[in-house]
Amino acid sequence: MADLKMADAATKPATATGASPVLAVQDLQAWYGESHILHGINFNVNAGEVVTLLGRNGAGKTTTLKSVMGIIGKRTGSVRFDGQEIIRASSDKIARMGVAFCPEERGIFASLDVRENLLLPPIVRPGGLSLEQIFDLFPNLKERLDSQGTKLSGGEQQMLAIARILRTGARFLMLDEPTEGLAPVIIQQIGHTIARLKKEGFTILLVEQNFRFAATVADRYYIVEHGKVIDGFANADLQANMDKLHTYLGV
Amino acid sequence: MQALYAQLLVGLINGSFYALLSLGLAVIFGMLNIINFAHGAVYMMGAFVAYFLLNVAGIGYWPALIIAPIVVGIFGMILERTMLQWLAGLDHLYGLLLTFGLALIIQGVFQNYFGSSGLPYSIPDELKGGMNLGFMYLPIYRGWVVIFSLIVCIGTWYLIERTRLGAYLRAATENPTLVRAFGINVPRMITLTYGLGVGLAALAGVLSAPINQVRPLMGENVIIVVFAVVVIGGMGSIMGSIITGFALGVIEGLTKYFYPEASNTVVFVLMVLVLLVKPTGLTGRAA
Numbered sequence: 001m002a003d004l005k006m007a008d009a010a011t012k013p014a015t016a017t018g019a020s021p022v023l024a025v026q027d028l029q030a031w032y033g034e035s036h037i038l039h040g041i042n043f044n045v046n047a048g049e050v051v052t053l054l055g056r057n058g059a060g061k062t063t064t065l066k067s068v069m070g071i072i073g074k075r076t077g078s079v080r081f082d083g084q085e086i087i088r089a090s091s092d093k094i095a096r097m098g099v100a101f102c103p104e105e106r107g108i109f110a111s112l113d114v115r116e117n118l119l120l121p122p123i124v125r126p127g128g129l130s131l132e133q134i135f136d137l138f139p140n141l142k143e144r145l146d147s148q149g150t151k152l153s154g155g156e157q158q159m160l161a162i163a164r165i166l167r168t169g170a171r172f173l174m175l176d177e178p179t180e181g182l183a184p185v186i187i188q189q190i191g192h193t194i195a196r197l198k199k200e201g202f203t204i205l206l207v208e209q210n211f212r213f214a215a216t217v218a219d220r221y222y223i224v225e226h227g228k229v230i231d232g233f234a235n236a237d238l239q240a241n242m243d244k245l246h247t248y249l250g251v
Numbered sequence: 252m253q254a255l256y257a258q259l260l261v262g263l264i265n266g267s268f269y270a271l272l273s274l275g276l277a278v279i280f281g282m283l284n285i286i287n288f289a290h291g292a293v294y295m296m297g298a299f300v301a302y303f304l305l306n307v308a309g310i311g312y313w314p315a316l317i318i319a320p321i322v323v324g325i326f327g328m329i330l331e332r333t334m335l336q337w338l339a340g341l342d343h344l345y346g347l348l349l350t351f352g353l354a355l356i357i358q359g360v361f362q363n364y365f366g367s368s369g370l371p372y373s374i375p376d377e378l379k380g381g382m383n384l385g386f387m388y389l390p391i392y393r394g395w396v397v398i399f400s401l402i403v404c405i406g407t408w409y410l411i412e413r414t415r416l417g418a419y420l421r422a423a424t425e426n427p428t429l430v431r432a433f434g435i436n437v438p439r440m441i442t443l444t445y446g447l448g449v450g451l452a453a454l455a456g457v458l459s460a461p462i463n464q465v466r467p468l469m470g471e472n473v474i475i476v477v478f479a480v481v482v483i484g485g486m487g488s489i490m491g492s493i494i495t496g497f498a499l500g501v502i503e504g505l506t507k508y509f510y511p512e513a514s515n516t517v518v519f520v521l522m523v524l525v526l527l528v529k530p531t532g533l534t535g536r537a538a
Contacts, residue, residue: 069432095434107429111421119415120422121433168434 020083021046022172022203023068027077028087029227030060030067037063039227040077045172050194050204052214055224056250061207062104064224065174068205069101070094081172096124100170104177104207106161108149114141117149117160121168128169137193138163155186162193173197174205179213191216211249223248255508256387262504263497264393264462267400268294270496271455272477273484274404275448277492278411280481281424282444285335285346290477291470292357293449296323297456298465299361302372312375312461319457320450327449331442354470361467369464396458403454404493407447411489420444424487476503479522485532495533 021044028041038060045051053061067075070091079087086094095101100121109117118134118141135142138159144152152160158178165173175194179187187210194204194217208214214221215238223231225248233241272290279287300322301315310318330353338345378392411417423430423437431437456469463469476499484495499518507514525533 071428071432091428091432092434092436095432101429101432103429107426109422109425111425112418116418116422120418120430122435124434165433 022082023205024080025064025068025078026080028064028067028079029076030063030072031074032063032072037072037227038067038075041067041224041227041229043222043229043232045203045205047203048198048201049219050198050206050217051220051222052206052208052218053222053224054208054211054214054245054249056248057209059224060227061224062176063227065101065176065205065207068094068174069099071101095121095168095170098125098170099172100165100168100174102161102165102173102175102178104180106157108152108157108160110148110150112149113145114147114149114152114160115145118145118164118167121164123167123169125169127171129166131167134163134166137166137196155182155189158182158186158190159193162190166197171201172203172205174207176207177209178206179208179210187213211245253387255505258504258508259501260387260389260393260397260504261507262501263397264500265503266497266500267397268455268459268473268496269477269480269500270404270493271400271451271458272473273480273492273496274407274489275451276477276481277484277487277489278407278451279445279448281487282420282441283331283335283339283346284343285338285350286343287445287448288347288350288474289330289354289357290350290449290452291474292354293323293327293470294452294456294459294473295361295465295467295470296326296357297453298372298460298469299365299456299467300453301457301460302370302465305372312457316454316457320453323453323456324446324450328442328446331445335445336438336441358467358471365467367466367468369466369469372460372465374461392461396462400455400458401497403451404496407451408489408493476518479518481532483518483522483525483532485534488532488534491532491534 023045025041025043028038029036030038041060041064043051043053053064055061063072066072068079070086070089070093075087077087078085081094081097081099084097086097109120112120129137140156141160141163144156149160150157162175162178178190178194182190191213194206198204198217206214206218215235218235220234221232221238222229223245231244231248272294276287276290279285297319300319301312304310304315304318305312334349334353335346338349374392378395381388381390382394411420419430419435419440423435423440427437459469480495480499481492483499484491499521502521503514503517506517513520
């Protein structure tokens with residue numbers, strides 16, 4: 001019961017703003033085969049926000065992103081994107097509505113070169129970044145266009161994975177641990193990129209273990225534990241919530 | 252020497268069929284992860300559709316070259332939609348059993364109506380006759396089969412390795428879930444891929460009709476060799492299956508000249524040798 005109350009409290013500040021959220025997730029449950037992973041996820045993301053899901057390993061953050069994307073086979077509850085219910089939609093339909101996903105393992109294709117990887121996701125609506133703008137953000141990629149996708153360094157692969165979803169015109173990006181395993185310099189570069197995307201009006205749902213990194217880009221946080229959202233607060237209240245946060249994350 | 256060249260030509264012709272068939276198998280295996288044992292049956296269906304077109308509707312060889320692969324391709328896509336798609340994610344064995352069963356049923360139905368003997372299908376007028384090349388006599392139809400097969404094989408390779416559609420295909424072979432999450436209708440792509448693979452087999456069937464006649468069991472003998480080709484070339488490699496197809500045809504032809512007793516087994520001896528040295532095949536990627 002206590003959990004439920006906190007989850008309600010977490011969604012309140014978002015709904016109180018009046019404008020309807022870009023993404024509204026209510027009582028989302030999801031299963032991998034027989035195992036029940038998400039037990040009722042509730043959160044909202046408003047237009048232009050960067051929202052971060054925090055939580056320990058195995059809490060259900062990645063599963064939440066995959067459920068929104070429609071990749072998880074069995075899911076119940078409600079996921080509304082731009083006011084439309086997408087809980088039963090297939091992932092290609094969800095992508096066509098303007099949701100883009102950058103997976104934790106990056107998903108760079110070995111049998112495609114960098115150019116093919118970059119051009120792979122189809123344009124789903126007008127307004128995506130041009131190749132020029134993308135090379136402006138990630139100059140490294142321009143020099144490696146003819147390399148095999150998986151020959152890039154980890155950082156370059158991450159940039160490629162983000163770059164290719166910026167072309168599509170999707171305005172809602174889900175990034176799963178974009179800093180995992182990367183050098184501090186690259187993490188900084190990715191932080192700048194996210195800040196710039198936010199300034200250009202992208203809405204971003206981020207999953208991060210690296211809470212220090214998240215603090216530099218996020219507007220709001222939700223804490224995920226055992227497949228539920230147990231708490232949420234704005235970036236302004238971060239310091240006040242520091243003790244709680246340390247308990248949640250075990251750091 | 253005349254006999255050597257003649258065998259070489261026979262080898263190239265057989266190689267053309269091997270290449271077209273193993274190419275289709277490789278494309279299907281890459282995308283559906285299914286070893287399509289019905290491939291010999293659809294090859295036979297291609298020849299029969301050409302036969303029906305000619306004898307029932309009076310439609311000749313040239314239109315049949317286009318119509319038969321489309322008709323058989325559609326038949327294949329119906330099989331994929333109604334049966335094969337449910338096998339996604341299951342062990343290879345299920346796909347093998349289902350397609351093998353389908354092959355037996357299809358061949359059985361045709362055998363029931365047409366027996367086992369061959370039905371004649373004549374060479375189109377434009378390709379009758381031959382050319383004296385000086386060192387050998389080349390029947391024009393046979394030269395046409397080799398060149399046309401080569402063009403189709405290279406065209407398919409280009410489609411898969413060099414175009415945007417091919418990039419979708421290669422990416423979906425690696426990670427279909429992610430490709431779908433980019434907004435591409437992967438299930439429809441899988442259906443079309445199966446249609447393409449099956450269509451290539453049917454095309455080989457039409458090409459072979461004037462040379463080998465039209466028989467319900469015509470696919471049965473050739474498909475065993477084709478599986479050896481695929482194993483040697485490496486499952487899932489496009490160029491590997493094309494080159495191996497032609498090369499093995501030629502090797503088989505040469506063996507017929509130098510040591511005829513071994514001509515039926517040379518492909519399988521090679522298969523054993525390749526598997527001993529390189530279990531993934533000559534150009535195969537590890538699964």
